[in-house]
Amino acid sequence: MSRIEINELCVSFGRNPVLKNISLSIPDRQIICIIGPSGCGKTTLLKSLNRLLDLNEDVSITGDVRVDGQSIYQSRLDVTALRKKVGFLPQRPYPLPMSIYDNVAFGPRIHGLDGLNALSGGKAGSPAAGAKTSRKDKDRLVEHYLTLAGLWDEVKDRLSEPAAKLSIGQQQRLALARVLSIEPEVILADEATSALDPISARLVENQFRLLKKDYTIILVTHILRQARRLGDYIVFLYMGDLVEHKPAAEFFGDPSDEKTKAYVNGDIS
Ligand SMILES: Nc1ncnc2c1ncn2[C@@H]1O[C@H](COP(=O)(O)OP(=O)(O)OP(=O)(O)O)[C@@H](O)[C@H]1O
Ligand SMILES: [Mg+2]
Known part of the structure; x- marks a missing residue:
């Protein structure tokens, strides 16, 4: 299982420091909620974990993020392999x-997994990787990932319809199925339910709860109630600073920093 260690991470856009000296060890196989007011750096922190910040021209990054002990900011890093291990929703x-x-089916195809790693029990390094997949195997793969995403029952009779015909809530679970189809170990999700109606949001939340036994799920949310419902571990950012991070029960029950107390009480937002 991937371990993510963040060490003295600083990120600036132009001359604007956005993340200030963040050090954090992310627990495995839990739901980690990154919370804090708008503009505090949540999305930036999430994107720093699979090199998505590289897409910005004026970004500067110092410090380090390690995934499985390997620094992801070293120049020789295989970014595609990283993004396979750390998927983004x-x-x-x-x-x-x-x-x-x-x-x-597109995910396994482009990542050359084709060999049903998930269904054959193993993940990375399965001998089946790269093998030609029959239509029947592909059917099983598609069913497997749609089931994991909690969408199978709703779409099993209309698989050949355009995906655009699905509701937004269903499309978001389809997006989750696609992330799962690349067989990641970590799922990064940025406000993944904020565009959804409450019922669809709950369906996605429920899938996260089921998935955390096999995946580390790092969820950015500005909804405190969602962090209370879902989070096992809470990371609180405020204006680019990591203010407090600890298990959810402790975070909400016994916050130690004054800013955390104010945020949890709704005095600042
Ligand atoms: N590509 C960019 N170029 C310049 N500044 C940026 C860029 N992306 C983010 N920022 C700035 O970095 C800061 C943190 O942004 P970020 O998107 O990480 O915040 P956030 O906590 O996710 O906010 P929100 O809750 O509104 O999504 C903000 O001040 C934002 O204006
Ligand atoms: Mg954001």
């Missing part, structure tokens, strides 16, 4: 302009 779903079935 964005705020809004962007289904590919193809069928529901192909949206899910």
Whole structure:
């Protein structure tokens, strides 16, 4: 299982420091909620974990993030392999302009997994990786990931329809199925339920709860109630500083920093 260690991470956009000296060890196989007011650096911290900040021209990054002991900011890093291990679920779903079935089948195909690692019991390094997959195997894969994402029952009779026909809540679970189809160990999710109606949001939350036994799920949310419902471990940022981080029961029951107390009580937002 991937271990993520953040060490003295500083991120600036131009001359604007956005994350200030963040050091943090992320617990495995839990739901970690990153919370804090708008603009405090939550998305930036999340994106720093799989090198998505690289897409910005004026970003400067110092310090280090280690995944499984390996520094992800070293120049020789295989970024594709990192992003396979650390998947990203964005705020809004962007289904590919193809069928529901192909949206899910596309992930294993482009990542060359094809060999049903998940179904054969193993994950990385399965001997089946790269092997040719029959249609029947592919069908099983698609069913497997749609089931993990909590969508299978709703779409099993309409797999060949365009994904764009799904509701936004269903599309977000399809996006989750696609993330799962690359067989990540860590799932990064940025406000993954904020575009959804309350019922769809609960469905996605429920899947996260089921998935955490096998995955580390790092969830950015500005909804305190969601962090209380879902989080096992809470990371609180305020204006680029890491103010407090600890297990959820302790964080909400016994916050030690004055800013945390004010935020948890709703005095600052
Ligand atoms: N690409 C960028 N270029 C310049 N500044 C940026 C960029 N992305 C973010 N910032 C700045 O970095 C700071 C932190 O932004 P970030 O998106 O991480 O905040 P956030 O906590 O996710 O906020 P929100 O809750 O509103 O999503 C903000 O001041 C923002 O304006
Ligand atoms: Mg954000």
